[in-house]
Amino acid sequence: MAWTDIPTWTLVVAKTIMETVRAKDPATYEHCIRVSRSARLLAKAAGLDEMDQRIVEFAGLFHDIGKIGVPDSILLKPAKLTEAEFNVMKSHPEKSVQILTPLTAIEFYQRLIPGVLHHHERYDGKGYPACLKGEEVPLTARLILVVDTFDAMTETRAYRKGLPDEVAYRELKDFAGRQFDPHLVKIFLEARPTWTEADMKIFAEMNNDVLKRAG
Template identity: 40%
Template sequence: MPNEVFRQARVVVIDDVQANLRLLESSLRTMGLGQVHGFSDSALGLEWLQQNPWDLLLLDLDMPAPDGFAILQALSERDRTAQQVILVTALGDAASRRRGLDLGGNDYLTKPVDLPELLLRVRNCLQLSYAHRQLEQERAALEERVQERTARLRDSYQAVIRALARAADYKDNETGNHIMRIGETAALIARQIGAPETWVELLRLAAPMHDVGKIGIPDHILLKPGKLTPEEFDIMKQHARIGHAILADSGRSSLLELAAEIALNHHEKWDGSGYPAGLKGEEIPISARIVALCDVYDALRSSRPYKQGWSVEKTQAFILEQSGKHFDPRGVEIMAGLFDEIERIRDSLRDP
């Protein structure tokens, strides 16, 4: 323990006998401790301990209220390694010793004390307290470095994900803000249904990749301004499986697994008339049911080179009308309660 740190250690002495208090204070200062705080009034001593940082307490037990036992109880939530307590008392019976140690005392000395022994125990306790604090500081610094590196990796990962999703949307005449709106709106609905925040965040990141499979659709079909023929629509529908194939072979990434699930199932419909598998009702993963709502809402509201965006009223009426048909009725109910907030998201992430 460096001498400078030793001099700065905060040591408190509480003893209702003034002679004992002065002896302990002077002895501690002779060993180089620069911050020694003595109290003969136990109530004032306890108040100081509760309002200030400290490293070591030398505590008498047999005092007017609050006695040493009451003080130990009041300090029961302290970190017992960082804030050590040496009980210095005339109560030498086994019951008092056991009670004092059980309530949080780290060491126990009976009066009259052997001062050289007391000072050795003080040094040992302060060294342990210092070592504990150093370990905590190093652990906190390590956690901060890990969090910083994790954040950098997450940011890089998210940048790649956004680039991949935008590649699909730009090919389909969509915009980067469209995919961001899908992510934010899906997270809004997921949070409202009470999903865990970790899953909400995964959905926010995964939802923008729902149409990544359109990368694999020929341009003459994907960009066709008119209605697709049945054969062309069959090819278009393949983007769900293509997206799943792109995202699913991703090892153990929970984010890409969720994105693959959404890509495969976001065109399924509640009544079973969707694709690619014709899933019905709760057979459709909840992630895909949420994204289907968000995707259709935003697509209807958005203007594109080949169409004019729908009004708020017409879009919302369509969503409500499709409850139990295209969409999960519970999802529609939740979205209806969030219509105003969804429009605020659209305003904040408006297309260029």
């Protein structure tokens, strides 16, 4: 399978899904875009081939789309969630998969599912939804978890200022081997400071590619 084998109409559907996320919650949309770009760059730094980088990129793009199925009172709550609310929030990876399921008739989209479903598993087995442990957690999901957590820590929201990069790096290091795959944390810590603005424009390029092909 090559990138050019992916039918153009599916990329148009992908854009439509993302516009739905943007309409519901712009912050989640922006987060998904950043995670998608960073996940691809981390996949590249980890030595994955071009097609696997695309799989990680798209799994990163879609990882949180299930949040459109979470009530605003929980999704947008500017305070700590109660246990019951957190349990609703925890259903979002499964909801993401549910939204993507019609596209899984196409092999490329089928291959995104493990990364999307398991992006909240932890290396120590204390994550969700399946409590997978260590390398049982699909590589795509382990890659997304690192960049997803880094983005969540450094992002500034209306009610909370993001942490400086250096503090977030330290957190990743502290939780390597517990929450994160330690090998991937090492690669991220080496690679992230070298990423340029141009590197971060990968998604914009993809959009142009989609528009050209959908022409």
